Amino acid sequence: MSEMSFEQLLEESLVTIHNGEVVKGTVIGVKEDEIILNIGYKADGIISRSEYTNTPNVDLREVVKIGDEMEAKVLKVNDGEGQVLLTYKRLAAEKGNKRLEEAFNSKEVLTAPVAAVLDGGLSVVVDEARVFIPASLVSDTYEKDLSKYKDQEIEFVISEFNPKRRRIIGDRKQLLVAKKQELQKELFAKIKVGDTVEGVIKNVTDFGAFIDLGGVDGLLHISEMSWGRVENPKKVFKVGDSIKVLIKDIQGEKIALSLKFEDANPWLNASEKYAVGNEVTGKVARMTDFGAFVELEAGVDALLHVSQISREHVEKPADVLKIGQEITALVVDFNNDDKKISISMKALLVQEEAPEGETQTEE
Numbered sequence: 001m002s003e004m005s006f007e008q009l010l011e012e013s014l015v016t017i018h019n020g021e022v023v024k025g026t027v028i029g030v031k032e033d034e035i036i037l038n039i040g041y042k043a044d045g046i047i048s049r050s051e052y053t054n055t056p057n058v059d060l061r062e063v064v065k066i067g068d069e070m071e072a073k074v075l076k077v078n079d080g081e082g083q084v085l086l087t088y089k090r091l092a093a094e095k096g097n098k099r100l101e102e103a104f105n106s107k108e109v110l111t112a113p114v115a116a117v118l119d120g121g122l123s124v125v126v127d128e129a130r131v132f133i134p135a136s137l138v139s140d141t142y143e144k145d146l147s148k149y150k151d152q153e154i155e156f157v158i159s160e161f162n163p164k165r166r167r168i169i170g171d172r173k174q175l176l177v178a179k180k181q182e183l184q185k186e187l188f189a190k191i192k193v194g195d196t197v198e199g200v201i202k203n204v205t206d207f208g209a210f211i212d213l214g215g216v217d218g219l220l221h222i223s224e225m226s227w228g229r230v231e232n233p234k235k236v237f238k239v240g241d242s243i244k245v246l247i248k249d250i251q252g253e254k255i256a257l258s259l260k261f262e263d264a265n266p267w268l269n270a271s272e273k274y275a276v277g278n279e280v281t282g283k284v285a286r287m288t289d290f291g292a293f294v295e296l297e298a299g300v301d302a303l304l305h306v307s308q309i310s311r312e313h314v315e316k317p318a319d320v321l322k323i324g325q326e327i328t329a330l331v332v333d334f335n336n337d338d339k340k341i342s343i344s345m346k347a348l349l350v351q352e353e354a355p356e357g358e359t360q361t362e363e
Contacts, residue, residue, distance in 0.1 A: 017041055017084065019074050022091060027068040030061050035088075037070060043082050047072055051087040054115070054128065089128045096129025097163050104158035109175065112156075114149045122149055124156070124170060131158065133170040140176040183215025184253070195247045196261075201239050209237045211245055211257055218255035220245060225259050227266050227299025229285070266299040267339060274300070274331050274341050279348065284317075284325045292317040294327060294343060301341070304329060308344035 017023060017039070025037030025045055035052060037045035047070075049060055064070075072086035073094075103110055112131070116123040121134040133156060138146060160169035191197060191213075199211035199218065208221040222230055230236055237243075249256040262268075274280060274296065282294040282302065291305040304327070306314055314320055321327070330351065333342035 017074055017077060019077060021074045022071060023074060023086070024069065024071050025086075027064055027066050027070060030064050030066060032059050032061060035060055035064055035070075037072065037086065039072075039084065039086075041084060043078070043084050045072060045074075045084040045086040047086045047088050051075070051085075051089055053089055054125065054130070092128035093130075096125075096127030097168070099127055100129055100131065100158055100168055101161055101163075104161040107157055109155050109157055110170075111153060113151055113153045117146050117150050122146060122154075122170075124154070129168070131156070131168050131170040133172055137169070137171045137173045140173050140180065180215050187214055187216050188250075188253075191247055191250070191255075193247055193250055196244055197247060198242060198244050199257075201237050201241045201243055204234050204237050204239060206233065209233055211243060213255070216253070216255065218245070218247070218257040220257040220259065224248065224257065227260055227264065228295065228297075266297050267336070270300060270341075271334065271336050274302070274334055276331050276334055278331045279328060280331055280343060281326060281328045282343075284321050284323055284327065286323065287317045287321065289316050292321055294329070296341070302329075302331070302343045303341070304343050304345065308332070308342075308346045311346050311349055 023039045023041075023045065025039035027035060028038045028044070029036035033049040035047040037047065039045040049058060052058070052060060052064075070088065071091060072088050073091040074084060075087050076085040078084070100110075102108070110126060110131075112124040112126050114122050115125045115130075118132075121132055121136075122138055124131045124133065135143070135146060137159070138149070154172055155175055156170040156172040157175065158168065159171035159174070160167055162168070197213055199213040201209055202212045202217060203210040206222075208219050208225075210217045211220055222233055225233060225236065245257040245259060246261055247255060248258040280296055280302070282296040284304075285293050285295040285301060287293070289306070291303050292309070293301045294304050295301050304317070306317055308329075309317060309320060327345060328348060329343035329345045330347040331341060332344045332347055333340075335341070
């Protein structure tokens with residue numbers, strides 16, 4: 001047998017590699033956009049930036065150091081310049097897919113940062129394997145703008161795994177629904193009608209406000225916002241504000257709330273403040289053809305009948321009164337049971353015109 005040349009001996013000592021093979025190597029050089037690996041082959045392995053990660057504009061010098069050991073997959077044994085083209089991200093994605101498959105089968109809850117906000121949902125990356133979360137599965141409520149999730153770390157489960165069709169679907173919604181159900185169960189176990197609880201204003205409409213009590217929403221109807229009248233809830237309440245409310249009623253999963261706390265009920269001492277013969281002042285709140293309703297204080301209205309507005313004949317209240325006008329009158333009737341008070345401007349005029357020590361009555 002003839003002696004082999006040094007080059008032949010060296011060639012024999014080197015490994016042989018094939019496309020698709022996984023190789024191990026040591027980093028011997030790093031550039032901004034390229035990694036050079038010694039893979040024990042006659043040529044060095046090259047990993048370009050685009051084959052290292054899906055994240056754009058990464059400076060590879062900041063993530064890889066000389067001497068690091070890496071695994072990579074062979075894309076091409078000879079790139080035409082005597083170098084071996086390698087990919088790190090595709091091997092990582094394959095491992096990531098395996099990880100996702102295991103998570104899919106075990107229903108494991110995964111955590112990953114949102115890599116991109118797309119038109120139809122969110123894209124997250126687990127070990128270089130991409131997962132798509134459709135907009136309909138991002139939250140348990142409709143969200144038009146998903147941009148707030150960019151770079152945010154979120155929890156989700158894999159609800160569909162089909163890598164051959166490139167369909168790996170994540171679901172965050174079912175986790176939120178399950179969590180909310182647990183919170184609902186805990187809340188309903190500890191609250192009862194009559195309790196005072198604290199919540200956060202979640203939404204305000206023309207007819208009321210929805211208050212988040214901690215996983216369960218309660219409705220504060222416009223009629224329960226004050227002992228007086230609230231014309232526009234949006235001018236009174238602001239989304240995000242904390243508020244203490246009274247649980248007025250619980251029907252199944254529906255909770256009715258109120259701000260009409262009994263210790264603030266204006267009718268508690270109304271019999272003294274608005275006793276017959278007392279002089280009172282209030283503002284005209286609304287009018288009908290038969291009279292005007294005067295607000296004496298929030299939650300306490302009195303009827304000023306059209307016949308009691310003046311000693312002169314008044315056809316209708318709007319002829320002499322205006323909404324918001326302040327008037328002074330005498331209480332001529334008080335009914336605590338029915339929460340009704342009648343007042344008279346005419347009676348006050350008569351009283352003021354009567355000589356001292358005399359009382360006049362109208363025929």
